Ligand code: HEM
């Protein structure tokens with residue numbers, strides 16, 4: 001497993017915690033949303049960086065009140081055809097102004113990188129070898145003209161002026 | 167009609183490069199079939215029984231002669247000389263090789279066409295009334311809005327991996343010719359009390375194995391909110407639609423399971439939350455796009471055409487053609503001409519390369535360069551002078567395109583069925599052919615009157631059978647084809663699903679069964695003015711059931 | 724019941740049948756008839772490499788009835804695949820028969 005972020009492979013400084021595992025008080029862990037919901041009091045006074053892992057069935061309302069507390073949100077893509085996280089990502093970035101790391105985990109494949117970037121993801125956990133190789137070669141297949149400006153993209157010349165602009 | 171600007175052209179070229187790359191990666195083995203399938207589907211490439219099939223979008227059914235000529239060329243060069251027009255205003259080619267598809271898409275791009283999003287779990291080709299911009303009863307041309315929706319939904323990053331396919335349809339007239347209530351979202355242009363134009367919006371219609379008529383979620387939506395409201399619906403669906411079972415993944419199931427009221431609230435809440443963003447359509451942009459669809463300059467003509475009257479007097483076949491295939495245009499002296507792709511005994515929706523070229527030529531000579539594809543699998547010349555009808559008729563007749571049956575019993579919608587489709591449980595085209603031969607387009611067909619027969623070769627209902635006046639569904643029981651009949655369905659503004667008559671009929675008997683239904687109707691109607699649908703709604707199923715099943719033959723299962 | 728293995732060729736989608744020795748042929752009469760389930764299983768094992776090598780897709784075995792040297796698919800769907808659309812006698816494999 002590697003981490004691709006902002007255009008290159010980087011060292012992952014976060015530790016993924018599974019259900020029932022101990023959380024280091026130093027933070028820098030990506031814990032399940034359910035863990036956060038159970039433990040949030042314990043971390044109320046601490047300022048260590050916390051990340052949560054959100055399964056696609058969860059709604060934003062389940063954690064939106066604590067949003068400022070998260071430095072990272074990992075959205076699970078159980079199968080590459082599952083597009084729920086795309087909406088969640090856009091809502092987090094655009095409606096709720098989330099500025100932390102938005103990481104795609106699960107079945108993350110090369111042909112979905114572009115739409116994910118356009119929905120506001122900035123980090124990807126990669127385990128598929130073809131995807132790994134393509135990213136290493138700097139090849140992200142996709143198009144270069146869009147009718148809809150993406151999250152944090154400046155509108156392009158010629159893009160429809162009536163469409164959402166960031 | 168809409169013309170690509172530089173941006174549109176670059177967009178399509180871009181997508182072509184992207185898909186060509188995917189095809190190369192597939193052919194070289196870098197992509198597995200499972201990984202590739204989703205891309206080929208999003209570019210309209212299916213695998214059917216005999217070969218690949220390429221489905222090309224004809225947005226809101228509007229074509230130029232140049233485009234139709236290109237389709238003819240593709241039919242000849244890469245296929246077997248014909249194409250199949252479908253109920254979704256697409257054209258399908260049945261024999262293209264995967265390795266040729268990038269070249270075909272390149273040819274299409276040269277005439278501003280593509281196959282983007284004609285398949286896959288995304289927002290599909292946007293369809294609209296085939297009489298748009300010409301019908302006498304129209305409030306406003308829906309195509310500018312269809313074009314706006316088309317652009318907005320093209321490779322939409324958020325909505326490319328929906329739970330299931332998503333279909334939009336628009337109608338600009340109170341009389342719905344676009345079947346909007348059986349679409350995921352249907353938009354009907356209406357006027358409110360203040361005289362403003364906007365949309366009534368329907369959500370959650372669909373056919374397939376669980377057919378449902380859409381619910382009206384909005385009585386009135388201002389045009390500038392079109393995209394924001396659509397985004398709200400699709401977003402709620404994307405987040406909440408079922409993904410555990412593809413047969414329960416359409417928005418109609420979400421609406422059904424969540425409850426329409428809850429769905430409405432969720433959509434309205436999402437719409438309200440997003441409202442301040444810049445998805446609103448400024449009037450200037452609506453006007454800019456609308457200008458592309460400005461009606462042609464039609465020279466004034468007398469309402470009564472002498473040429474037409476004279477020819478009618480001498481040629482009853484022409485008279486029949488003029489009666490059935492010409493609909494009322496909003497400008498006197500003009501008509502909307504339906505070119506039937508339902509020759510008697512022929513394959514509904516098929517057109518040869520030569521036929522396409524002829525229609526292209528007629529559109530140039532007589533039709534102000536416009537052609538439409540109807541969801542009833544016919545072609546339409548939307549602006550023809552009645553004076554020109556005799557000449558057009560003669561040219562059509564020479565290519566077998568002058569069948570005088572638009573709206574009559576032999577104007578049958580049929581899906582490809584088992585002759586092509588890998589999902590089929592029975593054949594549908596040969597059933598259509600036999601019914602067409604039985605009733606033809608002569609006096610008998612005229613006497614029967616308005617009749618919509620719709621045939622699907624499996625429960626996916628691509629042939630719209632649930633909303634046929636008579637619907638035919640081909641199934642398989644113990645290894646043999648059997649055909650279930652439904653009566654009383656309708657896809658127009660009075661949208662309703664048909665009722666199943668009872669046990670199905672064999673391939674051999676199904677045409678007799680249809681004849682029994684038709685004869686029963688003719689026997690019980692109050693007058694020739696009471697069409698099948700009205701008669702059925704008056705008397706109900708009982709007399710038909712009796713005629714179908716209380717006799718020795720017919721009920722074989 | 725006897726079976727034949729068929730697939731679609733990746734490059735053009737055309738229906739092909741597996742002949743003895745592992746070649747893919749376009750006409751059913753040239754296909755290998757597999758007399759029973761174990762023969763089908765063995766042949767399917769050998770086909771795997773063609774799928775992995777991306778020559779063919781949608782591999783499946785279907786039932787056939789053998790009378791003398793005539794092979795006929797049992798189900799309508801497979802008959803149509805082996806011949807071509809019933810509505811276009813000049814299209815598909817039937818054109819060459
Ligand atoms: C031959 C390849 C085809 C395949 C594999 C195919 C597949 C399907 C499937 C699986 C459905 C059901 C979707 C659902 O309920 O979720 C469906 C529905 C539909 N298809 Fe097709 N189809 C094919 C051809 C066609 C053709 C030729 C037409 C037009 C004549 C068409 C138009 C439609 C329509 C109108 C529906 C039902 C409306 C709805 O979406 O609810 N399809 N198709």
Ligand code: SF4
Pocket residue numbers: 581582583584587588589590591622623624625626627628629
């Ligand atoms: S209704 Fe069934 S048989 Fe007909 S085209 Fe659709 S999927 Fe195929």
